[in-house]
Amino acid sequence: MKYHCLKNMEKHKEHKPYQCSECLKCFTQKGSLVKHMKVHTGDKPYQCSECLKCFSQKGNLVKHMKVHTGDKPYQCSECLKCFSQKDHLVTHVKVHTGDKPYECSECLKCFSKKGYLLTHMKVHTGDKPYQCSECMKCFSQKGSLVTHMRVHTGDKQYQCSECLKCFSQKGNLVTHMKLHTGDKPYECSQCLKCFSQKGTLVKHMKVHTGDKPYQCSQCLKCFSQKGNLVKHMKVHAEDKLYQCSECLKCFTDKSNLVTHMRVHTGDKPYQCSECVKCFSVKCSLVKHMKVHTGDKPYQCSECLKCFSQKYILVTHMKVHTGDKPYQCSQCLKCFSQKGNLVKHMKVHAEDKLY
Incomplete structure (x- = not known):
């Protein structure tokens, strides 16, 4: 009886009358x-009350709510490792198996999933169907476009x-946290220098290999990293769309113009919670906070003196190396710091007054 019942169920499974x-x-x-037709x-019709994302099926909304x-x-x-959905766990287990x-x-x-393979294939086909409405940059995945849009919206x-x-x-935050923990698991086999990120190590290795695959089409100068080439290209670019209404200075990025405008407006929106001192850019506030925390992560390898900022350490190292790149045009006296040269020049300026 049970056998016939199971056979009957198989017939029902094979029979799919709704197309x-x-x-x-x-x-x-x-x-x-009916549910499928919504695709x-x-x-x-089902909207998340937290982020207003919409779904065609109630079950998908229920799954999504676990994110919040x-x-x-x-x-x-x-x-x-824990997951909000069972199918995510099933996919993850394949990492171990x-x-x-x-x-x-x-x-x-x-790949463990067909979807991952389809996404990967776009690397070979060059298919980038998702375009940013602000800068027209294209992406192969919708998620990459959503993440990119935060550059324009400023959402951090x-x-x-x-x-x-x-x-x-989130990945950038995780990487950044290693600066505070000091975790640098990736070591260069050539000079034993350590890095917090694998990608940084890969880039660093080009110093030893001399590999510079990125070439400027204008002056043929070569670079080991794509980011350095992109920065360099701005030297040749005449297209500076963003102009300051006060001094007519032009910028290639809108964010640089916004920061520059504070020179004229005197706006300093970033305030120190300790001494109430204000700054025009956030990074200046972050650096300033080290004055109160006493954090000095940069140490001189020669005399072990510590500094709160990297550029101060670089300047200090000239004491040991004897490097004095700044020369007075009047008396040819040399200085290790530009500020000292500026102070020295006043001596000549005062001499001319008498």
Whole structure:
């Protein structure tokens, strides 16, 4: 009797009388077809009360709400990492089992989910369907576009508990925290210098190899890092769209213009909570706070003297190296610091008065 019952259930499973007129997918129940049709109509009647994101099915909204509540009931038995959804745990477990059945036909890299493979394939096809409406930059993934948009909106929701610096991405905050913990697990095999990030080590290795793959199309100068090439290109760029209405100085970035305008307005929105001193840029406040905390992370390798800022250490090192790059044009006397040269020049200026 049980056998016949199971066989009958298999027939029901195979029988899917309800077909979608758009993509021809079939369903066993009419309700499932109705839910599926929302994919094509774009109907999303279920809205999250926290972030206003909308969903086509109530079940997806329920799953999403765990992002805000922090509820992660599914735990990995190997590394004890927790997840809000069961399917995320199932995918994660494959990291430990090594199960990656989906292989890229181009580079043979393997993935645990078909979706990951499809996303990866865009690297080879160059497909970037998601475009930023502000700067027209294109991305292969929607998530990358959403993250990028924070550059324009200024949204930085991840804050460092140590120095109060804010970040638009959680990963950047995690990386930044290593500055405070001093964790540098990546060591250069050539000079034994250590780094907090693997990518920084990879970039550093080019110092030893001499590899400079990024070339300027204007003056043919080469760079080891793409970011340095991008900065350099601004030297040649005549297109400076953002102009100061006061002194007519031009800038390639809107954010630089906004910061510059404070020179004219005298606006100093960043205030120290200890001595009430104000600053025009946030980084100046962060540096200033070290005066109150006594934090001096930069140490001289010669005399072990410590400094709160890196540039002060660099200036101090000239005491040991004897480097004096700043020369007086009047008497040819040399100085290790530009400020000392400026002070010295006043001696000549006073002599001319008499």
